[in-house]
Amino acid sequence: MLGIIEFIKEELLLHPYRFVFDLILLVFTAWVIFKPSYKLPKDVELSKEEAEELLEEWNPKPLTPAISEDTISNFKRNRIVVNGFPGAYIKLTSPVQKEVINFGTNNFLNLSENEENIANAREAIKFYGVGSCGPRGFYGSQRSHIDLEKIVADYWGSEECILYSFGFATIASVIPAFAKHQDLVIVDDRCDFSIQTGTKISRCKVMQFKHNDLNDLERILIKITKEDKKLAKIHTKQLRLIIVQGVYPTTGQICNLKRLVELRNKYKIRIVVEDSYGVGVLGKEGRGSLEHWGLKITEDIDILSFNLEHSFGSIGGVCVGSQEMTEHQRLNGLGYCFSAAQPPYTSICAANIIQNFPKNIDKLDRFKANNIYFETALTKALSGTKWNLSGSAPSPIFHISPQPLTESITREEYDTLIKYLENIQLNALNIGVAIQVPNRVDTEWVTYSPSIRVSVNSNHTKNDIDQGVQYLRQALESTPFPH
Numbered sequence: 001m002l003g004i005i006e007f008i009k010e011e012l013l014l015h016p017y018r019f020v021f022d023l024i025l026l027v028f029t030a031w032v033i034f035k036p037s038y039k040l041p042k043d044v045e046l047s048k049e050e051a052e053e054l055l056e057e058w059n060p061k062p063l064t065p066a067i068s069e070d071t072i073s074n075f076k077r078n079r080i081v082v083n084g085f086p087g088a089y090i091k092l093t094s095p096v097q098k099e100v101i102n103f104g105t106n107n108f109l110n111l112s113e114n115e116e117n118i119a120n121a122r123e124a125i126k127f128y129g130v131g132s133c134g135p136r137g138f139y140g141s142q143r144s145h146i147d148l149e150k151i152v153a154d155y156w157g158s159e160e161c162i163l164y165s166f167g168f169a170t171i172a173s174v175i176p177a178f179a180k181h182q183d184l185v186i187v188d189d190r191c192d193f194s195i196q197t198g199t200k201i202s203r204c205k206v207m208q209f210k211h212n213d214l215n216d217l218e219r220i221l222i223k224i225t226k227e228d229k230k231l232a233k234i235h236t237k238q239l240r241l242i243i244v245q246g247v248y249p250t251t252g253q254i255c256n257l258k259r260l261v262e263l264r265n266k267y268k269i270r271i272v273v274e275d276s277y278g279v280g281v282l283g284k285e286g287r288g289s290l291e292h293w294g295l296k297i298t299e300d301i302d303i304l305s306f307n308l309e310h311s312f313g314s315i316g317g318v319c320v321g322s323q324e325m326t327e328h329q330r331l332n333g334l335g336y337c338f339s340a341a342q343p344p345y346t347s348i349c350a351a352n353i354i355q356n357f358p359k360n361i362d363k364l365d366r367f368k369a370n371n372i373y374f375e376t377a378l379t380k381a382l383s384g385t386k387w388n389l390s391g392s393a394p395s396p397i398f399h400i401s402p403q404p405l406t407e408s409i410t411r412e413e414y415d416t417l418i419k420y421l422e423n424i425q426l427n428a429l430n431i432g433v434a435i436q437v438p439n440r441v442d443t444e445w446v447t448y449s450p451s452i453r454v455s456v457n458s459n460h461t462k463n464d465i466d467q468g469v470q471y472l473r474q475a476l477e478s479t480p481f482p483h
Contacts, residue, residue: 080429085113088459090434100429101468103454104436108281108396109363110459112313117349124345132341136163137330140341148351152318155354156287156304158297160326162319162333165342167307168194169335170317171274174305175243176202177332183239186220186269188212190250190406190448193441195243195274200443201334208445211406212253214260217242221267240269246278246289250438250448251405252391252398254278257293261300272303280311281371281396286357286364292394298322314350316342367458370465371396374456377469387476390451400476401451408446418450419482425452428475433468 011019046054081094087110090102111117124144134140145163153161164170175198179185183204187195190211199206209217224240242264244255257273264271275288283291290297290304297304297320307317319329329336353360372393382389382400390399399405402417409417421437428435436453454472456465 080434087113088457088464092429092434095426096430098432101433101460101464101471102457103468103472104434105455105457106277106310107313108311108367108455108457109313109360110457111311111353111360111363114313114353117313117352120352121345121349124348128344130345131343132165134340135337136341137337142341142344142347144344144347144351145341148347148354149318151351151355152320155357156290156297156320158304158320159323160321162326162329162336163342163347164317164319164333164335165315165339166335167276167309167315167317168197169339170307170319171195171272171305172198172201173333173335174272174303174319174329175199175204175241176334177329179204179239179241182237183241184224185241185243186217187243188245188248188255189446190248191243191245191274192249193444195245196443196445199243211251212248212255214256214263217260218263221263221269225267241272242269243272243274246273246275246282246292247395247397249277249397249453250399252395252453254282254292254395255289257289257295257301261295264301270303271301272305273301274305276305276307276310276317277395277397279306281364281367282394285361286311308350312350312353314346314353316346316350363458367396367456368394370456370458370460370462373462374398374454374460374465374469377465378454381469381473385476396455398454399451400454400472401449403449405449405451407449409449411447414440414447414450416482420479421450421452423482424475424479427479428472431471431475433471433475435472 008019079094081092083091083093086102086105086107088102088105089099091099107113128142128144132140132142132145136145149161149163152163153159164173172194175185175195179199179202181203183202184207185199185202185204186207186209187199188211189208207220209220242260244257244260246257247254255273260271263269273289275290278292279288280286282288285291288306290301295301302321303325304320305317308314309316319326319333331337375391375393375398378389378398378400386402388401388404390401390405391397402420403409418437418439425435425437437450438453440447440450460468
């Protein structure tokens with residue numbers, strides 16, 4: 001104790017200012033540590049009258065924004081209720097009760113109506129139940145998930161495959177699993193919203209090239225190469241990705257992957273291909289855009305992603321590639337780590353369809369023949385009109401628009417055009433054909449001209465196509481433009 005007192009006296013004599021500062025700091029630290037983190041409210045007793053008065057004055061804020069009468073009336077007017085499978089025909093219960101030709105389908109090969117598949121789903125539900133009850137990394141993995149991953153990897157000739165439970169979330173999870181805030185992603189400016197979502201989540205730097213214009217892409221790559229040379233070093237710590245879609249659902253155009261691979265090899269950059277609208281319909285055996293262009297996974301591109309919700313009559317999505325790439329996603333893929341796994345019966349259905357796909361080549365051949373016939377009929381019907389046709393076979397998607405799809409427009413122009421196209425959609429339903437009118441999300445990069453999206457099914461006959469195209473032209477001609 002005496003030693004401490006002597007030390008304090010010595011410090012006070014030799015370093016008086018520092019001693020005072022240390023003492024103040026010590027007192028402040030003690031005050032911060034021992035002071036209560038909050039003050040206990042004083043108990044206030046209200047009389048019954050005061051309590052009732054406060055309750056009457058209380059006006060809670062709504063949990064959601066108020067919906068205008070116009071919005072409600074538009075919803076009721078545009079509400080379309082379908083009963084049954086979305087095959088070559090659909091049965092409507094609203095706004096009219098009738099069966100119509102379905103040109104709004106993504107069920108290109110009609111495999112969602114496969115009787116064997118439906119029977120397998122019923123048996124799987126009896127055994128597994130209807131849900132997986134958890135994410136894959138915890139207790140959601142089932143044997144059917146592992147089997148489907150192996151079947152997909154084998155069919156596409158890759159090392160491994162990872163399965164996601166929701167098609168949209170697949171590419172939206174793949175991108176942020178690899179690209180971080182310091183990385184660079186180069187994308188087509190008409191890529192769909194799932195890719196835009198993935199880049200937004202990753203917070204990476206994004207550069208856009210003109211839609212399906214690989215010359216513009218090369219211009220960007222040349223610019224990046226020149227910047228590297230100025231710095232006299234290669235950015236070894238920056239991951240660089242080019243992300244494209246085998247078939248762009250926003251315009252129906254097909255990406256020239258062979259030319260893209262040449263750019264990859266020339267400028268040493270990685271490629272991610274999202275091919276949800278290519279698999280099942282492109283290529284001799286339905287392997288999609290890679291087979292169509294004669295390319296191989298891992299050798300020519302780095303990552304292949306697609307969903308199972310169009311040609312394969314199921315739900316969910318997969319990412320195919322090297323073992324290192326897939327294993328990395330099992331710990332970093334948001335949709336894999338934090339979403340409940342795919343219901344087992346849906347993975348069993350997808351596995352059966354892909355495993356037996358060689359038996360369904362006749363469906364693929366019928367679809368390709370229908371698709372070419374459909375393009376010819378559309379081109380003839382729209383010839384000499386104000387309407388633009390985007391997309392060409394073997395793309396399964398065609399767009400009909402009053403303006404070129406690559407031109408940006410104001411939000412006011414968009415709202416007017418989308419109302420016009422929705423009126424055409426309802427008119428077409430009343431006449432006898434179902435079509436799609438995709439709407440944009442407010443957070444999309446650019447507002448482009450809206451369009452009517454149409455496609456055919458392997459079960460359509462030539463008579464169906466002729467009659468449906470005739471109905472469509474009738475709806476286009478008879479619907480007045482809103483003023």
